[in-house]
Amino acid sequence: MVEQKQAKSTLVIFSGELDKQMAAFNIAIGAASMGQEVTLFFTFWGINVLRKETLQLKNKSWFEKLFSLMMPRGPGGAVMSKMNMLGLGTAMMNWRMRQKNVAQLPQLIDLAKDLGVRLVACEMTMHIMGLTRDDLRDGVDYGGVASYIADTEQAHLNLFIS
């Protein structure tokens, strides 16, 4: 009797940039659609896409307040890694994707969630940046490097999106 093992994938999402996040979510959605168990680890700049849009400054030190203010909040704050041109390029790209009926980042995140993709926020990043669970959207899991390594040992596809 052969036990069919489910294919698994992990992606570390280090970049918070729009184009790279979109590439990562498209791969994640593709893998999940084909029946894979997919885990996304959001670390460093990547974690900003998981932030709520409303700014929370309570109980934060001056460093944490500054960081909270400067860093983008949620997928709407992500800009392109190239051709951003003070936001013009990003706005044009978003317009273009609407025009061509291509799913944009907020929709991609929702679709990934619906397909069961697990979103994990890196605890060390939260510790450094002074983010708490209140800062991040609902439905996010929390983990460190040990849980990431354990997941990669089960997975056949492991990517790092920097």
Next chain:
Amino acid sequence: MVEQKQAKSTLVIFSGELDKQMAAFNIAIGAASMGQEVTLFFTFWGINVLRKETLQLKNKSWFEKLFSLMMPRGPGGAVMSKMNMLGLGTAMMNWRMRQKNVAQLPQLIDLAKDLGVRLVACEMTMHIMGLTRDDLRDGVDYGGVASYIADTEQAHLNLFIS
């Protein structure tokens, strides 16, 4: 009787930058030289390296014309991700590589093709950027995320070059 399965590799080439493209092609050539079946998926900025050098603007909308003009065409248009210095750094690096007899990007692409490396252009990127098959060099295959995921399931080495 044991059937020897051929090792396979895939690389997603998201970046169009000279240094990252060179790293990707060097890995692809290394793997292909050692008998692996290698597939390169060109997505987002990475796809520009597959463009023909001659500009094609016919039947393009204003957005597509603008994009076609602004984006580099072919490997000769790729610049370094660091130290480009308005092209001076890239020119110096290219000079240096000639001086040290290191294969440059156009030769690396030809060598990869000769070794049977498959070049796949991401159809969603082409759709967004308004590129047609006429814009890209000959000998390129076309695919989407589903064909990428299927390929990674067979491969043991899967990298993302961002």
Next chain:
Amino acid sequence: MVEQKQAKSTLVIFSGELDKQMAAFNIAIGAASMGQEVTLFFTFWGINVLRKETLQLKNKSWFEKLFSLMMPRGPGGAVMSKMNMLGLGTAMMNWRMRQKNVAQLPQLIDLAKDLGVRLVACEMTMHIMGLTRDDLRDGVDYGGVASYIADTEQAHLNLFIS
């Protein structure tokens, strides 16, 4: 009788930037702590973190002298990929990590070495940049793309940090 094969990981470290190097070393240390055999390949900008802090210009051509002067030397020279702000952002991030008792890059490298992580410098990069073994720290191995590909064939986790 079942032979337990040791899990192996490889990371190509293409980037010389502080945040990306830290992410790479944290993953390497995590994997090594869980008993994996880990190999880090330093290529292109990534190799600068292996340079000795003392500048060596003897027997170098003008290109190599210029390159040696412009490129960072060792982990202390690494700056963040975002928010560097002429060094202010990097200094603030380093201060923050000290404040939060998070290990910084020089300590991460030492810890990785203590855990048996192998550091391999890319010979082609050294050839292009004009670096010799005297330029790099002790305890580094040297290899090319063939040894990298051979290592990935044994490993289940292969990442590219660009």
